[in-house]
Structure formats: C-alpha cells, structure tokens
Amino acid sequence: MMHAVRVGLLLLGSIFCWVHSWTQDNAYRQKTLAATGNMIQLDSLSIAPNSLIVRCGGEIILPYNYLIDYAKGTFQLFQPCSDELTVSYRVLPFSFAKSYQLRDTNIIYTQNKGDREKYLITPTVEPLDLMGANGLRKSGSISRGITFGNRQDLSVNSSLNLELSGYIAPNLQVLASVTDDNLPIQPEGNTNKLQEFDQVFIQLFNDRFKLTAGDFWISKPDGYFLTYKKRGQGLTGEYFWKKDKTGTIKTQVSGALSKGKFNRQIIQGIEGNQGPYRLRGNENEPYIIILSGTERVYIDGRQLSRGQEYDYVIDYNTSELTFTAKNLITKDIRIVVEFQYSDQNYARSLFQFSTAAQGKKLDWWINAYSEQDAKNQPLQQNLTNDQKKLLSEIGDSLELARYSVIDSVGFSENLVMYQMVDTLGYDSVLVASVDQSLAYYKAQFSYVGPGKGDYVFEKFNAIGRVYKWVQPVGGVSVGDYAPVSLLITPKRQQLFTAGATYRFNEKLKVTSELGMSGYDLNTFSTLDRFDDRGYSMRTRVEHSNPFGKDSVPAWSWKKQVEIEMLDPYFKPIEQYRAVEFDRDWNTRSRGYTGNQVLTTVGTSIENRNYGKIGINAQQYKIGSDFSGLRTQLITSWRQRGYHVAIDASFLTAKNESTNQFLRHKADISKQIKKVRIGFKDDQELNRFIQGDSLLSLRSYSFFDYQGYVALGDTSSGELLLSYRERVDGRSDSTRLRNAAKARTFRAEWTKNNWKNQRLYMVANYRELKILDTTLITQAPENTTNGRIDHDIKFWKGTINLTTFYEVGAGLEQKKEFIYIKVNDGQGVYTWNDYNNDGIKDLNEFEIAAYADQAGYIRVFTPSNDYIKTYSNEYNQSVTLRPERIWSNSTGVKKVLARFSTQTRFRLQRKTNVFDGARAYNPFVGSIDDNSLISTANVIKNTLYFNRTNNVGGGDYSYESSKTKTLLATGFDGRTKESHEFNARITILKKFSIQSQFETGLKTSSVDYTSGRNYRLHYWQLKPSLIYQPNTSLRFSIDGRVVQKKNEENLGGEQADIYDIGVSGKYNQTQKGSLQGQFNVIRIAFRGDSNTPLGFELLEALKPGINYVWSLGYQRSLSKSLQISVQYNGRKSEGNKIIHAGGMEVKAFF
Template sequence: MPGVDSFYQYSTNPALAKYNLSFVNFGVGNGNYVPDFNGANGKVYKYVPPIGTQKQGSYEPAQILVTPKKQQIINLGVDYAISKSAFVKAELATSNNDVNTFSVKDNGDDRGWAAKFQYNNSSVLKSEKGNQLSTTLDYEYVQKKFKPLERLRSVEFSRDWGLPLLQLPADENIIKAAATLVTRSKNTFTYQFINYHRSDQYNGFQNSLTQSGNIKGWQMNNQIVLTQFNNSNDKGYVFRPVLDVNRQFKQLRNWRMGFRYALEQNAPRYKQTDTLTPLSFYFDSYSVYIKSDDAKKNKYGVTFFTRTDRYPVSKSFVKGDRSLNLNLQTELLSNPKRQFFLNATFRKLKIFDSTISLQKGDETILGRAEYSMNEWNGLIVGNLLYETGAGQEQRRDFAYLEVPAGTGQYAWIDYNSDGVQQLNEFELAAFPDQAKFIRIFIPTNEFLKANYITFSYRFDISPRSVLKAKDLKSFEKFISKIILTTSLQTSKKSLSTGSFEFNPFKYNINSAALITVFTDLFNNFSFNRGSSKWFFDFSNHRRNGKSLLTYGYESNRLNDWLLKWRMNMGRTMSISLNAKKGLMELLTPQFNNRNYQLTMYSLEPAFVYNKMTKFGVTASYKFDDRKNNPLFGDQKSTSHSFTLESVYSSLQRFSLRGKFTVNGIKYRDANTTPINAANTTVAYIMLDGLLPGTNYLWSMEIRKRLMNNLDLTILYNGRKSGSSRTVHIGTVGANVLF
C-alpha cells in the first residue's frame, strides 16, 4: 500500500503468525484497525488504510500498562461540645498516593492534605416559645494532591456548580453558612450560603432557600437554589427551583392530590463571545397526581407529567422537544384469593426543532401487570405476569475463556485439527473433565431500537383439594387422582416500527423483525401422584430461543414428549418406565457445520430393589434412536445401554454409591469418512460426547462424616469410549459444618 510501511494481519498459519497482539480503542477516526469477524474465539482485528491523513479505524495495537499502586489514608477527627446547644467538629486527613511503586520519579507529589472544621449551634428563641433556630458554620480545605479512597463529593456536585463531569484536580476551599428555623407547628425554613473556590481560577457562590412542613393541611416541600460562578474561560449561573404541594382530603375518603414543578437552567457562557457552552442545558417539568389512601389495601393512582427540554443555540436556549406522560397505578390486595398489580405509563414525545434535538417523535407504552389467584380451597392456584415497553437492544459478542477442568460448562473440540480455537468448535460439555471453558458475553456499541414483551403464567389444578377422601364415588376417586400443571414463560424483543406491540406471539422464530426471543412452555398430566402403589406422568416441554449476536442470529428449538410410569411391588421392589419422543434444532447461518434438526426416540425400563434404607440396586436398559434432517446431513445413531447402580448407606455416617454402564452405539454419516464421522458438532450432540462402538462408563462416590461436623467426599469417574483412551477422573472434597 502506498505510504504504508507495515501493518499486522491475523493468521492461523504457524509459519506466518509471529506476534500475539492486544488492541486498545482510541475512538472513531483515531486508529487504523477495526473489529473483524472470522469465527475465531476472541477478538480479531483487520487493518483499514487511511484516506489521506484521516484514519478510518478505532483500534491500535497497544497495551495499557497497569502499574503497581499504593494508596494510604490517615484520618483524625475530634468532636467537642462547648455547651448543651453548641459543639464543634474538626477533621484532618492525609493521603499517600503512589501511582507507580516501581518508579521514584515525582515521589514528592504523593502526599496530600485535607481538613474540615464545623461549628453548630441550636437554641430555642425566647421571644417565640417553641421555635428553634440552628446555625452552622463550615469550612473545608482539600489539596489537589489529596486522594480519597471513595468519592468525596456527591454525584450531582459538578452539575450543581456548572462544572464538567471530569475535571483536573485543584486546591479546593469551601465556606458554608446555614440557618434553620423550626416552628412550633413543625414547619422548617432553611437558608444556606456556600462559597466554592478552586485554584484553577474557578469561584462560585450558591444561595438556597428550603421550606417544608404542613400549612393549613397542605404538605409542602419547596426549594430555590441559585448558583453563580466565574471561571477562567466562562461564567454563568445554575437556577433550580422546585415546588411540591399536596394535600389529603378527608371528605374524599383520604384521597391525596398534589402538584410538583421543577426547573433547572444551567447556563455557562464563554466570556469572549457571550455564547452558551455545550455544557448548557435547560428543562422544566410539571406533574399533577391523585392517589387513594395509602393505609388501605386497595390503592389507585393517576399521574400526569410533562417535561420540556431547551437546547443551547448561540446566546439563547431554544425549545427542542416535549414529552407528555400519563401513569396509572393499581394495587388490589383486599381479597387474599385474588390479587392484582398494575403500573402503566403512556409517553408521547413531540419534536419542535429537529435540528437541535437528537431524538425523534415517538409514542411508547411501558406497563406491568401481575395477577395471582387461589380459588376453591386450592383447586386452581396460579399467577400471571405481563410486561411491555420499548428500549434499546444491544448487539452482543462472546468469547470462551479457559478455566480449570470441571469448573466450566463448555468443551473445545478441534473439528478441523488446525489447533486454533474457533467459535463453532465449542459445545456444552458432556463430561466434567471436558468442561474447561466458560462463555462470556462482551457488550458492543451497536444498538437497535426495540419493543419488548414479557408474558408468563403458571397454573396448577388439583381436584383432590376439594374432593374429600371419604365417601367418594368411583368417578370422583378417578378425578381426585389427577393433577394438571401448565406454565409458560416468553420474552421477546422485536424491531420497533413506531407502533405499539402488545401481542407476545406476533412473530414466529424465523421472522426478520424478531431480535431476541425465549419461550418455555411446559404441560404436565399426573395421575395417582404420591401413591405408594403406582403413578404416571405425561408431559410436553417446548422451548424456543433466538438471540442477536455480532455475526447474525442464532436460534434453537426443543420439543419433548415424556411419559414416566412407576409401580411398587411390595416394600422392596419397583419397576419404572421412561419413554420420550423429541425434536431438537439449532440454526446458525454463519456456521453451517453447527446446524441440525434431530428427531429422537428413547425407551428406558428399570428395576429397583431396596433393602430397608441401607441398600439399594437399580438395573436399567435404555434404547435411544436419533436422526438428523436430510437437509442438515441425514446422520443417524442408535444406542443400547445397560446400567447397574448400587447404593449402600449406614445412617448418616457413611454412604457408598457405584454405577456401571455399557453403551453400544451405531452411527452413520454419509458425508464424512468413518474415521472422522464422530468429529462433528452433530455427532457430539447425537452421541452425548461418546463414540461409535462400545462405550464403558463407571463411577464411585464415597461419603463419610467425621467428628460430627466434617463431611468427606471422594468421587471417581471413568470412561472408555470406542477406540479412544481410558479417562480417569478423581476428586476429593471436604465440607465443614459450623
């Protein structure tokens, strides 16, 4: 490239890859590299040549050095009561802040000092019996080299004084004087004066007047604050009045009505041009509300709120936009069997000048409703939640981070044998020794405006709650043994089109308007549950998901039908049967090798023998058949597994559990050679991490309690999959009971 001496390029070729780089974001137009998606695990960047002298990227190969630091604080405080009504407080602090303990350069500026003195006096006015006057005089000094451990000022301090959010340290002097009058009727009036001076030529004066109390039944909380400041380059003022008045009307069943007005005008101006700086802002808001008595169980409330924003244009503020908001609140709690909560807000944004307002005209609804019920003595118990709104959805990136074996969730399988970790080579680990990675999500600066809806419910129907066990007819006995359970949880975010979204089921999972979605539906029919003789469950579980990632969409689907049956043959023996039919699907357009749609069938009978509570043996057989859709490879697997499990326990002092499984698997994949047939994502899922052929799995668990407060656990797992090597895993753990 003309004018370019050299640049870095990502490569997986060991002969070409020479450097391991880290990149730092310097901002748009300040770098020569941009993020590049190529499927690698972790961030990859590519070089973008500049156009003329203007850089086209945001990143540069660099590393921010984090130096070893030392920070120490010594604080001394003294309180002294001069009399019953007057006392003084003094505080002295020093800090030692070394930003690089490896360096001796500029060690002379590590030490900083701060001091504070306060005088308080409170007395009852003799001329007005019951009125109390309190005065405060406060002085504070902070050296610019003083480094506190935590934030020294309030979050709104810079805003209150017309300062930028981030500013260089300076010597600070603060003088404060205040007087508070509390009347016999508990009304409070406070006047406060503050002078704030900085060594960088900033000087400000603040006057505030606050009033609160009850005047003829009207509850008031009012404040007026005026701050004037002068800096080296600008001067201005901050004006912030707040008026809050409300009253409870007994003749209206203690309903409360109120009004609130707030204005904030922050107007710093450049001295040379007398124009407003970019830090200037101006808004005012009004709100009117009415709400019912808070002491009652059923509550209602309505609030109307409007805010107008003005933006700095040259020497004056120009109206840019205005929002109109209406809020409704309801709580119905008087009936313990049926309870309802509602909080809904309608917001309309009007734009007066699109050249100065960065927002767009919009209408949105934010709402949340909850309902719970318990009818007919527990015959129907359930709850329901509905929530809707609008906001910004962030695109997410993710990477896999290696952790100690057994502490992660994912396994890396080098499908293409290139030795490079790629995003499409990570699977949920089937065994603890493979769980060496966790997945971390990395936020990006890309956002989409979205509507979101959350809807969920759960209902349980139990006829036995109303049908008594005595004197039941045959049909009533049959009905009393049934328990129905249904639950749904769905959460979706879709692209905002300017209209309201209320339907949680509007889009299917393949719709381009759908950004993210998660749906989980579970239905279960139980008969004779809790019986000592026999019972069965029949259930259906459906789960759909879709997420927006930096490389596109990823969706998954699950649909399982499950039958569970168990019968006890006396006190020591029982037989059971688990039958399952299901569908499992994953679609990732960016990675074709990860796409699959599996149909699954399984049948698992089992025999259980228990000798009191000390000894138990379980023998089971499982048939499992899985087939992939021909569009995604047409793979097929069939497995026959035999499992023998035994448990021995001696009260709570000792237990021993052993398990042994033989699993014979047949696997067919016409798209690969027999040697590489099992080295694919689909094979890993279909075979549950095992290999074609005969697989052996065994485990042993020993638990022993020592000295009544120490539990010792020894775990051993082993497996031999097909022609692979044998894997042995052993862990030892101890739990101390206090």
C-alpha cells in the same frame, strides 16, 4: 395407628398454615435502635428465620456484621453505625426459647427421685469429631480428590468449606466462614439483599472488642472529609471502652489488601433506553468487575434501591446497569454511579486507623487512611525494565505511558498467534497464522481511535479476537487498533483528618476538622511531586434557640455558619459532598483550579410537629477561575392535611462568562381522607451570558410539572395517577427558544394488605416532540414501559398463581465467547476438529457427554457492540392441587383429588423493530424472524396422577423452549418441543415397572457457520423393571429405544439406538453404598459422524456396538470421614477402551 398419624399430620399442617397466615398478616415489625454494640432483645417472640433486614442510614448491613438468635429474639451489632439503625423482621406466634407445659412433670414422679430417670429421654451426644470444643456450632467439609484415565492427565482437586460460630471462652465468641474456593464471579445484582458467597473470615468478639481476619468491610468513620466503604482482605480490629460514666472511646485499626478501587461515573440517560449502561474504570477500562454491594446509584440526585422489584439491577461481572420499569429513563435523566471495581494491575494494600471519643461536652476524632499500589508486584502487567524506566521518566503525564506489546513466546494452540511479515513496503506487519514454524508472536491490541492505528478488528474465533493490518492511505493510518498498551502507573492515595465538636451548652456547638491528603499518580517517578499533597479545613457553628409555651418547646430557631477551605491539590478518597454539588454550582467538567472556599450562612424555623422553613446563603470561590453566590430556600411543612416541600435556589457566578442559574422544585399536596391530590414542578433557567448580550450555547431551560392523584395509603396500598409535561429550551446565541416538549402519563398501583395476594402495577407512556430541529439533535420518540407483579392463592392453596410481566426498551449486547483449556475432567466442553485443520473454530465445541472429554470451559467476554431493542418478559406459574381440599372426600371429588397440575411460562423477547402490540406480545415471533434479536422462552405443563401414591401413578408433560442469542459472529437459535409420558406401578411389593415415552422436535438455526442447521424429529421409549426387596438393595433392568432423524431437505441423517442395561445399588445406612451399571448400546447411523449433528445423534459414541459401564463405591469411615471411588469405562467398535476414574476423601465438620 395410621389414622392417628393422618390426624397428626393434618393437625401439624393446619398449625403451619395458621402460623404462615398469621405471620403474613400480623407479624411484620420495624424498629429503630441505638447502635450500642450490646446484646439487644428485639422481641418477646421468636423471629422468623432469614426475615431480618438491618439498615444503617438506609444501607443494608450484611449478616456477618451482626449476631441474631432467632429463637430468643436477641440481636447484637458488630459494625459501627453512625446513622439511624433500623431493623425489620417477621415474628412467629411463639417464643421457642420458653418452656411450654400443660402440667408439672413432678406429678408423675414418686418420692424416690431416682424414678425420674425412667421418664427422661436423654439425647445421644456425639463427640465433636474434628473441631473439638463442644460450645461451637459448625458445618462444612474438607475434601481432596484425584481424577485419572488413559485419555486424560492426572488432576488433583480440593475444596474446603467451614462455617463456625459459638463461644470459645465464657466471654469470647468466634464466627468463621472459611473456604478455599476461588470464585472469579460476583453474585447476581438482581435482589435487594445479596448472597455474599465469597466472604472468607475468622472473627473473635465480645461486647468490648472485635477482631476479624480475612474478608471484611470498613465504612465511613466520624468526621466530614473522609468517606469510604471498602472491602479488604487482611486484619481489622475494633475496641470500645468507657472512659467514665459520661464518655466512650472507640478505636479501629485495619491492614489489608484492598479488593477494590473507587470510581464515580456520570451518565446522561438515553431516551427510552432502560439499559444496560456500561460502567468503566478510572483509567477508562471498558471491561471491569464491580465488587458486589459497593455501588450507589442516583437519578437526579435521588439514591435508588437495588433489586428486580425496586429500581435497578446490575450485572457485577459485566459491569452493566439496567433500570426497571419503576424509573422511566429519558434524555433528561441524570445518572450518577459510585462504585468499586476489581483492579488487577497491581497488588493493592490499604491501612486504616480511626479513633473517636464522645464526652459530655467534647467529642473528638482522628482518622488516617492510606491505599497504595505495590509497584514491584504487578499482576496483569509484566513490566520489563525498559517499561519501568519509561514510567519513571513521564512523571504525571500518564498519556505518554504507551508501549509496544509484541512478544515472541513460541507457538501456542490456545492463543491467537501472529507471524511477522514485510508487505507493500512496510516491515514488521503482524498477520494471524496457525503455522507453527512461523506464528510465534503474541500481541495485545488496544483501541486507539479512528485513524490512529494500522489494524482493524477482523473476526472472532474460539480463542479470542483476531486483528488485521490495513495499508495506510497516503502515509496516513486508517485503522483504529494498534499493538500497544497503555501502561497503568502505580498510585498512592492517603488522607488524614482530625476534628472535634464542642458543646458550650444545649444551644451552641462548634465543629471543626482539618484534613491532609496525599495523591501520587505515579510512584515510579520522582517528577511532578509538587501537587501530591493537599490540605482542607472546615468549621461549623450551630445555634438552636427553642421557644414556645410547652414544657418541651415545639418550636426552635436554628442558625448556622460554616466555612470550608480546600487547597488546589486536596484529593478526597471518595466524594464527600452532595451527589450533585458540582451541578448546583455549574462547575461540572469545567476544569477549574485554585484554592476553594465555600462559605455558608443559614437559618431556619422548625416545629417538631409540622416541619421547617429555612434559607441559606452560600459563596463559592475556586481561585480566580470561578466565583459564585447562591441563595437557597428549603421548606418542608405538614399541617391540616397539607404538605408543602420546596427547594429553590438562585446562583449568580462569574467565570469565563456571567452565569445566572435559577432552580425551583416544589411538591404541594392535600390529603382528603384517603385521597391525596398534588402538584409537582421542577424548573431550571441556566443562562451563560458572553459579552453584553450573546447567550452561550451552554444555556438552557426546562419547565417540568405534573399533577397527580393518590388513592389509599402507602402502608396498605395506593393507586397513583399522574400527568406530566416538560418543555426544554435551548440557546440560539441570542435567546432561549423552545426546542422539545414531552408528555408522560403514569399509573402505579400497590396493594399489599390483601390476605392471600400481593399486587404491584406500573405503566408509563411518554411522547417526545421536537419543536426545533436546529437546536436539538434528538429524534422524536414515543416510549412505553410497565410491569405487573401479582401473586395470589385460592382455596387454602389449592390454586396458586404467580404473574410477572414487564415491557420496555433498551440495548442487547453482541456476546462473545472464548474457550479456555483446563485439566481434563474439570471442564464442560469438548473440542472436535470436524474439518481436521487443527484450528479451534467456534462451531467445533460441544458439551461433553463424558467427564474425560470435558477439557474446556466457555468464558463470556464483554463487547462494546449493542443493538437497540424493544423487550418484554412474561413469567407465569399456575399450580392446581385439589387434594388440598378434597383429600378426604368421596365420589368424583376423591377421583379429582388424585390429579394435580403445574404450568410455567417463562418468555423473554427482544426485537429491533417496534411493530405496535406485537412488540409487547411474548407469544409471537419465530426464531427465524430477522427482527428478533434474542429470545429465551420456556413453556412447561405437567399433569400428575397419584403423584404421592406409592402403588402407582403417572404424569404427562409438554415442554416447548426457544432460544436465540445475538453473538458477535451472528445469531444462534435453538428450539425444542416435546411430549413426555411417565407411568409407574408396584407389583408384589418388591417389583415395580416404570416406563417413559417421549417424542418431539429439536431444531438448530445459526447464520455464522455451516453444519449446525437441522430439524431433528425423535422419539424414545425407556422401560425399566425394578427389584427392591428392602431399602438396602435395588436392581433394575433398563431398556431404551431411540430414533432421531433429520429432515430430508437438511440432509436426512438418522440414528437408531438400542440400549439394554442392568444396574444395581447396595446401601448400608451410616456405612456406605456400592452401585454399578453396565449398558450395551447398538447404533445404526446414516450420515457423516464427524459433524456437530453427528455428535448430537450419536451421543458422543460411535456407530455399531458400544459398551458403557460404571462402578462407584462410597464408604463412611466414621461420623465425620467419607471416602468415595468412581470408575467409568466405555468401548466402541474400532476404538480402544477408555478408562476414567477418581477418588475423593471428604471430612465433615
């Protein structure tokens, strides 16, 4: 029997490995689909779960916007897609929706069909417990619980998580994700595909309509002027119907609370700085939360892809953007980021309506969008009547909305409090204080700029920032902070568009659209209303004339004429023009006002096999401030292995000066078998002429060119080598002179067609030389960055290697933390007033050892203080499992098959000194090194013997960790090095012995406080005797002997811990379990117990005899209902008994 089981498992494993390798090599699919909203059969084979990626015009569509049946290979899209819809996925080598059989089952039946029942296996069908409706797939739970104790207040907690999908009627489906978790954070932005864990919605749909209540996305409708991608929380509905055989109409209506506010930020790259770059809000708010998935990041007009393996990563919670080694960031890089962020100044609502019709000759659309702040529902601002009156009187002059934010609230130990004093002839001066009889003022300080305030930042403590008054000098302020706040005004933004496209025939069509916008900067005020409303118009005529000898002509001559008009007050919802439109016309940040008229005339010759050649002529006017004429040549041509891409333009403009702007981009390459040789250049000459000959200092030029060689192809793998030079020119008011020169070497290698490995490598080296220091202030610099990403498997997975290594330069933020009081038992940290002064100092918070102590959480507060660093990161994983190939061998191989090992390195290092190769070596450096800014190193190796054997086995582990964190108050460094031995053996089937021995060294080194510097040597032995007569019952006697000792020169504190305990667990399958534990702990201690080191040594207990016990009971009342009770207690010498407990009821769906 056991032999048959082994054979079956081996066969199953072989099938799995075959399936896995098959999918790796042959299973990838990519298709372009029509976005009809109907059910589509993607593939005849089953699709590998979680492998599907759906894109609309290159942007990933989130999973809740489509339905996928992995077994059947069917797909249905709910979200409208006006661009190209592509799907990529992997398939399995079977269709699990089909039936497979060797023989017809009817041959085992007799003529009496009643005998069929003898051979049928009828699965037990459980009644749907809480939800009813057997056609639904469901998962999740709802729970309610309480915690209590004699050292904590009663607290109530609850949670709801429900996932629901399926048919509730023959032609009606439901999809729901419901939770009551209020998550204040966003997912990590280090992957291309985000895990949207904060989506709560209920959706009803069929092939004609979709109704969603809860969280949803709405995207750009048909048309030109109205562009958005918004997240809302409310109600949205879509309906689709066919007007006749040749026409369709689609309508969407949404009403919701807007979850985000749009902003567009332009960032100039910093030489050699990969980031992070801080994103700010519309009101220049420095600390915002970016809504996940809403960002669009561009470099030099090219949109990037998110992900550690692609172009950039983003921390949505701190609004920081960091670029990977694939893009070397320099002073020449132009970065544009469009995003939405959480705006908590007012409750913000949105309304959206769109309807679009498509006919044989006529398409038309009507769109309306409105987003507004509820001025009577402020969130973070508690506006007084005086503040509302101030806002009503300033109109659109938002810079006047400053107001004092000194408030008398009574003393609070969880806030930074101030007292009001008179000093040096100045009254009403705020001084930080903890005197409960005097410190009853709360103040909010804002940065107002150097010399514009009377306060400066003094220090940072556990509950926030502390500010100090500085005396004016000669009556002039010398501080940069003031106890004032810039009040944020409620705003309203609206846009209505209507347009149509009429096709006269297959060659000629006309498109026209009208728009009307409304933008009120301050809905409290009735002043300055003249600029609230604006209008727009666009008309485009296109003509195509196919020609050629083929039945379907390969050539076509296309012509287009377009005019776009905007009045001075037209305000779009989001940027609808090209990302660098304002730079193309030299109007960026110039503040030009007036009616805008953009006229375009263009023509092109196109061949569907080779490409196109086109030319455009454009005129752009902005009132009387600006007038420009731009000619553009665009070419993209492939023929006989040659590829030519050219984008050239020449602009002449008149404004406060005469402007001539010549731009030229080209990429010319030749494919010779598997070798591609090419040349690229990017050239700009931008001259601003004042008067007859003076050349404005705005004038500049650069010539950026490179040659490259590519070996291979992008599908199987490619090696790309390139050399690049750039020369920058600057104006000396008479002519353009060379100011800087840069050389860049780049190597990039991608290999993805190997059977058992994947490889990506990139390396960049750049030299920047300054040719004229009078024209440019940039310092010369050499920059290096690169990455290696490699996975490989040997010998059927016996050896697995994963390698990631990256070097570069960037910034490291000085981190600030505050501790916030929460209900006891619901936090992570505990406060110990070590110096008995009643002040919560940063060094007085520790991770709570017991739940009743956990009354605080630590919150990261971003700062604006950064240090330039040189960084490297190295991740390595090595797994060795000889049993994969030698499990059935004999002799030495059989002995070696009992061993396995796993080694992991995760090393991150940042230093502020470039010291050659040491800057890129992740293994060097001590945390005491002053040049080391931060590090997070973990090295762990485990050697197993008989890892899966039930009779006995053991393992040895070595672990080394180092962390160093840059705080606003200084450095915090910790290390740990340990050796751990584990052994287990089963005797007499019912008894087993387990033993653990660990020895090591812990260190702590901080420079911002005392009492946390130590070098702690320790060892511990943990033997256990376990009695388990059956699977339901388990008893154990556990011992523990621990010695911890600080080095003599750092204090010599010592703790000897002797712990003996018993534990038991009784388990009844599908009914419940009962478990308990009782320990007696004796601690011999030498030193001061009321210190951070004392807390670490005593493990939150007291010297002498301690008693710790716990009891837990869990009972399944039914298939879908569970109750659990937990009780904990402890007693130390000289202290009262501490009781803590809780109860929870959980229902499963």
